[in-house]
Amino acid sequence: MSGICGLWDLRGAALPPDPLAPVMARLRRRGPDGAEVWQDGAVALGHASLVTTPEAALEQLPLRHGDTGCVITADARLDNREVLLTALGLDRAGGVIGDGALILQAYLRWGEDCVDHLLGDFAFAIRDPRRNAVFCARDHMGMRQLIYTYQPGRLFAFATDARALVTLETVPKRLNEARVLDFLDFQLEPVDDEVTFFEEVLRLPPAHCLMVDADDLRLRRTWRLEPEQPLRLSSDAEYAEAFTEVFTQAVRARLRSPETPGAMLSGGMDSGSVAAVAAGLLAEDGRGPLPTFSGTGPDVSRLETRLVAAAMGLPDIAPTAVRHDDLGALLPALRAWIDDLDDPFDGHMTMIAAVYITAARAGVKVMLDGVGGDTAFSQGNVLRHALAERRIRDIPRIARDTSLETGRRRDFWLTFAQAGWGLLVPPAIRRQRTPLTALRDRRREHRHIEQSLAAPELIAKHDLAGRRARLVAHLKAHDLDQVAHRAAGMTSPNMIVGRERYDRTAAAQGIEPRDPFCDIRLLSFILSLPETQLFREGFRKYLLRRAMAGRLPDAIRWNRFRDHHGYDFNKALFAASPDLGHAVLSCHEFTQRMVRSDVAPLLCDRDNAWNLGLWSRIVFLDVWVKMNRH
Template identity: 30%
Template sequence: MSGFAALLTAREIPPTIVDGVREHIASRGRHGLSTETSGPCVLLHSALWTTPESTAERQPQRHTNREFWLTADARIDNRRELRTTLHGHVRHPLETDADLILASYECWGQRCVDHLIGDFAFAIWDAERAELFVARDPCGMRPAFYATTENGFVAASTIQSVLAVIDGSPTIDEDYLIGYLADVTPRDRTIWNGIRRLAPGESLVANESGTRVWTYWQPDLDSHDLSLTETAETVRRLFDDAVECRMRTTDGVSSQLSGGFDSTTVTATAARFTTDLQAVSLIYPDFPGTDESAHIDAAAAHIGLDPHRIDGGKLAPSDPSAWSTAFGEPLYSADAPDTAACLEAAAASGRSVLLIGGGGDDLLYGSETATFDLVMQRRLVSAYRWAANDGLSSGAATAYF
């Protein structure tokens, strides 16, 4: 993942603030750190090249013929479709993912996000309209935070970059803290008052009139008239496409293999697309009740892999205070050391991409928009069940509903 930031202000931004923002996106990329200024907007980018096309990118990037500037943390997956659709209709190259985002903005403006498939968070400074456009992908795979401060508007990949623009000490959002402790964290807020998180599937525009945020994507909950066989074939095709998209890399792919259904399916699918797949597995030999070694061995033998095994019982536990200091927000996952260890193993073998088979059910059942959509469609029983599947008891689901 790369890092991006954009600052918009009517006055000159002190160099110390720009330096602070740059410092806190630097850790997200090791292939270059750049800054560009266009009128009242300063754009910053920290590059991590993980695809063959990304090595040709130099962001922040200006459109060839228009006064559009892009800084992005993005991987666009429907490249072939976009190139076919945009060819002959835009004046910008269609080679890199950054090119495709800028060309899509040229063609469709703020509706460009309706045509982009992939993992992305980006900011486009439209100097012709004097406004900053920011968007985040529907699944929220790339982070984006923003705030209106004494020094102007800022959007960035990290909370720490936003904090660098704020004068004085920010205050804690107590409502968010309560939600965090109750495990019902608001999707669009952060622990800090005034600093917002762009929610998955949201866009915003910032200009001299203020900031406007809207949702451009919601789950499609319409019924589909498919047989069981057709449904299975459709799911398999879409799943294959999703995994294959992530195989487009400069230096190989690793996949976390736990022996569970999610990770095994992802790893087995990835192995069909490459002969150079590294599997990474966490084992717990000293904890027989939680050790999945037997499942891992069976899955690995079936797929034809020899996983790199990490003894999870010897990993140091997370330090919540150190995490909060480093990232500017609370620790959200107790298994962060496990994920970090798998990432380190992938990096040690020279691979920039690690596939992790988890979170799909959380993404769907954790979506508040799904409950509201069902209510608006008057599918009240389904909405109640969805709320209950969100981890709520029957009584809590009733109260929530």
């Protein structure tokens, strides 16, 4: 991971000396290993380097191509370097070719279609003087970010994060009240792929590129996860072997680093699978052990605590436990992180921040995780799809699997009842909302809005009900067939905003996160699998569980239920921060206008216990507003 930025005066006026200085200062924590700026007339590009690949140590960005004058700045790790080197006819003996240089050569060969040839995590911008244009692109799954602002005929500017971008005097600094409403509602984080907390400052969506010239900005999608030929193998063992091969390839690609990478390790299947495979590969290469970092606690009666302990016994790892009951040494850094949040939504990432802080202090620059595991194995509503495809014989199996998963025998018969409704009632009737259903939905939405933290004026001004309807439309995948529905789940907006949170939280500590479950080769493979490899015998991720036999403890492999220590870390942080308490915190005037005046009753539950989940939203918003009060 590195930080990138750029500025272009579209009127053609020469920029003043060092025009990106404030942006580069903010990006320094993303890229502490060096900073460079290229400037020519009305255009400037910047790069703050975090050396996380062997080639990055020898590549200086921004990089200019002598013959064409094209210049690139890039935050990138390419996983198909050998394929690109061969396709581009580049001489490996001519010296080390960095990933930025490879992307520039791809652009010179294929133009805007260069993105179709890139595999990995990337965000980049190329100044092309031949077209008097700037071309920007972002990777398929949104592992790297690119934030931009565009004022037609006047200005185009971009940076890796929004708070860096708005340090420029020419960039609008108006807080986006609609996004504040999203935060106070909290469910609205993925309402669209572009909005930020600043008006006229936008996120380039994943799998998109843009081309801007003196007259126009054009945005287009570059990739969509599409169904491939279904995979049909003769046994579970063959499926497990094929999956292990692709999964190992995805993990190995993310081990490319000058130093030994680290890994997050919870008590679940996803991070455990990544860590187990990565540890084995590093041991084979003589680069082990794999440093792992686990958020946990002291209570062994908690299932998650016991599962984390089991995971920390994996071979070829060097485990570190980060405990929520022992944050003393981490508290100053955690408070510094809270007081300087890139985005209010990130405040709830206390456990993840504690893990990244601990890893950074251990000298780790690259951290593997398994955040995308749940969406990678997205299966959708298996009963609905079975009915749509008239697979009547599958209904008993689905009913049995559902009851095994939930542990409730009644769900076996409920599944049959739902199947009967789906088979006997015509689709036109099933799709109709009865007056009773419509009334129930309206009441539910009314209750939600009544209990919102947001001030009534804010709710009315930005139409909370309308934004919630937009969210439903944005997430909707109900009218797709089963495979297309799974593809939509793998790339869901919820997944994207989650990855962006991890990116910002890691960047604050100078760490690059890498997720093998976001490898599009792996996603394409999983999408080709039959449904029975995803959900069987009451177990989701059935194939992953089988593939990890002998690598993960059975207590983890066959566990259906998950606990989580994240809330414990939030509680510990607030308990150790009296100045964030309700009776002490003095909210900024802006926060007071955004939050309803009669909020106090909402902050206590029926037992008069303090609702930290709601109060912490107010705190995180207020801290962020104070930091950005300009």
